[in-house]
Amino acid sequence: MNRSANHKGALFMVLAMAGFTINDALVKSVTDAMNAGQIIFVRGLMTSAIVVTLAWLAGAFRPLEALRDRALVLRAVGEIAAAVTYVSALGLMPLANTASILQALPLAVTLGAALYLGEAVGWRRWLAILAGFVGVLIVLRPGPDGFSLGAICVVASVFFAAMRDLCTRRIDRAIPALLITAVTSIAITVVGGLLVVPMGGWRPMDPAPVLRIAGASLALVAGYQGIVMAMRTGEISFIAPFRYTSLxxxxxxxxxxxxxxxDLWMGAGVAVIVASGLYSFYRENRRRRKTVGQEPQPESP
Structure with missing residues (x-):
């Protein structure tokens, strides 16, 4: 993959992280006005309307057979679970803390690639993954009673998001990014609607929260599209460090x-997580360069 593609992928990742972070902030601002299921449902309706319109105008829709792609289905499942757990965490923890723990996502992706995709991971990167999760513990600082519900939710969201990212790489490239985003958004909306009653029931909405959710929807669309384009454009080892801009x-x-x-503990935990992630990317890039250097070169004519 050439340098230009990597730079494009990095730019998409930066834009995606900005979109997701703005969405998180707007969602957090309405967690006192409605439950997580209602937030996901209302935001999903708005997001789906935008994405479906864009996909229709771009001619991104394909026959239903295309939606049988196993990786696409698994990606939607991972995105749904990540959305539910993360929105729940936003209502229970400070924004900076949830964002800090989310920085362990690249390490979780590396872990998943090693366990489920058979990617070679040396002992140094295994240590980096372990160190990164120690950093997560430093940020969380579990008390005598163990982890809080918010901590459990945000850690779960990291692993579900890793599942989403790994599946994105496996989706047939003939399926347009906008179609992937549309399918994911519609699926999340349906699940959000099903969760409204179990999570406390429907609450009347004032104009201010609705406007914030609308803004979150626009930011989420940018994030969805950016992450898909990033994961399909650049090399994971190059673009993944740009996730840290969200912090x-x-x-x-x-x-x-x-x-x-x-506080100081959060800063220390973030430093450990980011350093572990960057070192893991460094080792991955070295491994890739070494592998390419060992490949037989074609003979001169």
Whole structure:
């Protein structure tokens, strides 16, 4: 894969992280007004309307047979589970904390690639993965009673998001990115609707929360499309570090709009997670270069 493709993938990843972080902040701002199921459902209706319209205009729809792609179905399952657990966590934890733990996602992707896709992972990267999850524990700081519900939700969301990203790479490239996004968005909306009653029932909505959800929908569309384009354009080992840009956004928004003040322990945990992730990417790039260098070169004519 050439350098230009990697740079494009990195740009898509940066835009996706900005979209997701803005969405997270807007969703967090309405967690007192409605439950997670209602948020996911209302946001999903708006997001699906936007995405389906864009997909229709772009001619991205394909025969129903295309939707039988196993990787596409598994990606939707991972996205649904990640959305439910993460929205629940946003209502229980500070934005900066949830974003910090989410930085372990690239390590979770590496772990999943090793366990389920057969990717070679050396002992150094295994240690980096272990160190990264130690960093997660530092951020969470479980008390005498163990992990809080918010902590369990956000950690679960990391692994479900890793499942989503790994499946994205396996989807048939003939399926347009907009169709992938549309299918995922519709599936999440349906599940959100089913969860409204179990999570506390429908609450009347004032105009302000509705407008925030609308803004979250627009940001989420940008995030959805960006992540799909990033994972399908650049090499994972090159573009994955750009996920960390979301942490800068989350800390700034948390301080400015939610009055959050990151403490020393959170800073230490984030440093461990980011350092572990960057080292893992470094080792992966070295391995790839070494593998390419060992490939037999064609003879000169």
């Amino acid at each position: 800068l956004w989350a800390i700034a928004i948390g301080m400015l709009f939610f009055g959050e003040q990151p």
